Amino acid sequence: MSNDVTTIGKRSSTSSNQNVSRWFKKNNHGNRLLTLVLFLPPALLLFTIFVILPIGEAGYYSLFRWNGYGEPSQWVEFSNYVRLFKHGAFDTAVWNTFKIILISLVIQLPLALIIALSIYKKSWANSLFRLIFFLPYILAEVAAGLIWRFVFDGDYGVMAKFTEALNTDTWYILADKNWAFVAILVVLVWKYFGFHMMIYIAALQGVPKDLIEASKLDGASRFQAIWYVKIPLIMSGITISIFFSILGALQTFDLIMPLTGGGPSNSTHTLVSYLYTFGITRMNVGFGSAVGVVLFICCVIFAFTYQSTIMKDKK
Amino acid sequence: MLAMRRISWGKYIFLILVAGFVLVPMFATVLGGFKSLGELRTNPFGLPDVWEFEYYAQVFADGSIWLLMKNSLIIAFFSVLLTIIIGTMTAFTFSHIKFAGYKYIYNYFLIGMMFPAAAAILPLFLKIRDLGLLDSLSGVVIPQVAFGLGFSILLFRTFFEQLPAELFDAARVDGCSYIKFYWHVILPLSTPILATVGVFVLVASWNNYLLPLLVLNTEQQYPWTLGIMQYRGEYGIEWNRILAYVTVTISPAIIFFLFAQKYIVEGLTGGAVKG
Numbered sequence: 001m002s003n004d005v006t007t008i009g010k011r012s013s014t015s016s017n018q019n020v021s022r023w024f025k026k027n028n029h030g031n032r033l034l035t036l037v038l039f040l041p042p043a044l045l046l047f048t049i050f051v052i053l054p055i056g057e058a059g060y061y062s063l064f065r066w067n068g069y070g071e072p073s074q075w076v077e078f079s080n081y082v083r084l085f086k087h088g089a090f091d092t093a094v095w096n097t098f099k100i101i102l103i104s105l106v107i108q109l110p111l112a113l114i115i116a117l118s119i120y121k122k123s124w125a126n127s128l129f130r131l132i133f134f135l136p137y138i139l140a141e142v143a144a145g146l147i148w149r150f151v152f153d154g155d156y157g158v159m160a161k162f163t164e165a166l167n168t169d170t171w172y173i174l175a176d177k178n179w180a181f182v183a184i185l186v187v188l189v190w191k192y193f194g195f196h197m198m199i200y201i202a203a204l205q206g207v208p209k210d211l212i213e214a215s216k217l218d219g220a221s222r223f224q225a226i227w228y229v230k231i232p233l234i235m236s237g238i239t240i241s242i243f244f245s246i247l248g249a250l251q252t253f254d255l256i257m258p259l260t261g262g263g264p265s266n267s268t269h270t271l272v273s274y275l276y277t278f279g280i281t282r283m284n285v286g287f288g289s290a291v292g293v294v295l296f297i298c299c300v301i302f303a304f305t306y307q308s309t310i311m312k313d314k315k
Numbered sequence: 316m317l318a319m320r321r322i323s324w325g326k327y328i329f330l331i332l333v334a335g336f337v338l339v340p341m342f343a344t345v346l347g348g349f350k351s352l353g354e355l356r357t358n359p360f361g362l363p364d365v366w367e368f369e370y371y372a373q374v375f376a377d378g379s380i381w382l383l384m385k386n387s388l389i390i391a392f393f394s395v396l397l398t399i400i401i402g403t404m405t406a407f408t409f410s411h412i413k414f415a416g417y418k419y420i421y422n423y424f425l426i427g428m429m430f431p432a433a434a435a436i437l438p439l440f441l442k443i444r445d446l447g448l449l450d451s452l453s454g455v456v457i458p459q460v461a462f463g464l465g466f467s468i469l470l471f472r473t474f475f476e477q478l479p480a481e482l483f484d485a486a487r488v489d490g491c492s493y494i495k496f497y498w499h500v501i502l503p504l505s506t507p508i509l510a511t512v513g514v515f516v517l518v519a520s521w522n523n524y525l526l527p528l529l530v531l532n533t534e535q536q537y538p539w540t541l542g543i544m545q546y547r548g549e550y551g552i553e554w555n556r557i558l559a560y561v562t563v564t565i566s567p568a569i570i571f572f573l574f575a576q577k578y579i580v581e582g583l584t585g586g587a588v589k590g
Binding site for chain 1: 326329330333334336337338340341343344347355356359360401402404405407408412414420423424427429430431432433434435436437438439440441442444457458460461462464465468487490491492493494496497518521522524525529540543544547552554557558561564565568569572573576579580583584
């Protein structure tokens, strides 16, 4: 802002100089402009440098083969993308990410909703249950992952008890290509259902009590009161929680690393753990950026369509 | 009446089963640190027959755990502080200064909220490296603050705009400058939203794994999330040691949660819903 003022000042004649100073005086009451010049740039700079620019750079770098040192010079057009889409492990990662979304929508959110409906009223026991169910959400993913790595260990934990009971060989589920990702899905539900439950509880507590009373007086059954009164009234909470669960699913990473690290034979990668393994650890800046661009496009397309269609109706 | 009672029994059985699903792995973790490997193998979930204290003792005696916690705390503290200072300043320009074209800049920040942090992680890494921030705590703090801005500006602006407009008019008539108004009126009135955003940033920073993993190379700089993975790497399948270590490292978060439950739930879900 101050820059504008000086450049305009230099170029113009004395009369417009006066105009500028008049404009400045008029707008700077209570140091309004000064405050602006002081308050806005820090966020603008930080945000542009660390959030916006890297996205553009990812698009640019994805067209090169580059190890991150010197200037990117080996222009390879779209071959990073071609390699990506031909890579079987990437297919698996996309498919796994899709499975997370599916499980969230089909198991996690309904579970959260059922629990929220049964404990949203204020009571001592309900508060205790809420506390318990929310607990996994505040744990760091790496810690939660290690805890479950123990639980799933074939020699210890629940899997050992399981195979012992069936009298079969020890089963290392996290090393089993066909089942490892199922185990990860269990941990995901365990970790995040409490978060969605809390969103629903907050929404349910906002439902006016007289509406539910009225529906009871009209002879609605418990189920009808839930289906026709409570759920429609908390729809905005449900829309938000779907939004978060899908955006979260697209970015799952921290839990994968302690549980399987993407193995066995790349069968449990998600988009981000794939990016980490094939882009970052090998410093394939071009290839990794291409994965990032795909991830970015998925998130943005989803976010924009969801917000402009479903969330718009609800607000 | 009988049907009602049956439903409510069914409900409690269901809730207790889910609570078991949530809690059993956690109790097994805490208790596992007290068991010998042999006992852990035969009795992974129950109370230990013989309480062994050496594994926990070793975790504390190691000393590195305090350094890890300290690093995590420093990173979290500065992330919260900077997000709150910069976020409120920016939101204030949108809510009270309302300069020409502010809506475009506001939307610019909001759009960034949808950007997945991981998508541009490689260019971000190169940027941190080129700015000479690699292997320093500020290399973790600054990007974390940048990524928290969109969300916090949204919450702050909404809150500031809901403060009574009369306050601002009266202050301006009395000749109070914008900066003084921000400092003496807006900030003191905004403690609830400061707590919400603060808790959100605190928990996200405390639990962050990917960014420190990229930025930090020397162990002296590691936060606890990197330390725990390294410990696991060192001790492989000595699960009793690892479980003791996990218990010790997650307990600050759990204790904090039990004491500040209300703020945390509000910060993590309320913030999300308002956003």
